[in-house]
Amino acid sequence: GRDYHKLMRNRLQKLATQINDEVAPLGYRVFVDSAPVLERALARNAGLGWIGKHTCLIDRHGGSWFFIGEIYIDLPLPIDTPASAHCGTCTRCIDVCPTQAITAPQRLDARRCISYLTIEHDGAIPVEMRPLIGNRIYGCDDCQLVCPWNKFAKRTDEADFRARNNLDTARLDQLFAWDEAEFLRRTEGSPIRRSGHERWLRNIAVALGNAPTTAETLSALQTRADDASPVVREHVQWALGQHGQR
Incomplete structure (x- = not known):
């Protein structure tokens, strides 16, 4: 199977191309864990979720089991409302860390x-x-395994994320x-x-x-x-x- 970074970059590249077809010319660059981008802070500020106590981004509808990808573009876009945090008093991730x-x-x-x-x-x-x-x-993902928000996480059917070679x-x-x-x-x-x-x-x-x-x-x-x-x-x-x- 393909490396998951390559899989996500290809999908983001396709999206960037579609945007370019609508508003060309477009200056853009795609990132998936490929440059020192402050992606969690950007995602929080974009309203996609909040940064949990374990430092991972949490989506209240999908937990934290996902990758973050970015497209930097040179279009002026409306500013989103940052997401609010919902960890409350929970410290399971802190307590479980080996x-x-x-x-x-x-x-x-x-x-x-x-x-x-x-x-x-x-x-x-x-x-x-x-x-x-x-x-x-x-x-190690113990901090995510115990996070209550991951009860909303859904298993993907994407073949590239399945276990291989036993x-x-x-x-x-x-x-x-x-x-x-x-x-x-x-x-x-x-x-x-x-x-x-x-x-x-x-x-x-x-x-x-x-x-x-x-x-x-x-x-x-x-x-x-x-x-x-x-x-x-x-x-x-x-x-x-x-x-x-x-």
Whole structure:
């Protein structure tokens, strides 16, 4: 399947072309997580929703399980009324965060966020964060899973958002065995590829370190005890140490 960013950009490009057909000439640029655009603030100011305490945009009719795309255009448009907030006294997202990354309403410490640590962060994951990551190897959405507004979220039928290559049922030891070629093949068209093979193995090593001590887990870790990557080796040694302490 195609990468979801490309899918959304194509749809926004089509919309921009339709606008251009009506009011040409039009200057515009399309964004979908492709530039440092303050999209949540813009969406709030456009009345599309409010920024929740977990820092995600919330639509009262659809929750927060959606992507935001933008078309910057050079047309003068009517100014919308900003959306009002409706989180009230709820603090479920703050309370559930495994690493307490939400330090205050609408304030997130990315250095503690599992999504940042497993996807964007390069190099070693801070040791104190590793036990808190559990078995999460690519991101974390606990703050959205507990949000009451997501009871209004609707599952999409778009094929590009479905699980692929049995990633939703695979075991950690199976994923840890992928070489780089297999990783690239199995993550083609998926945002998981953004992490790269080294981070992928690093993350799984942490998850295996947090897993129950079994022969399969220890055997999987031992296969990469001498991995070519210093980052992977260090996390494997940490994981084996965790099992040794038990």
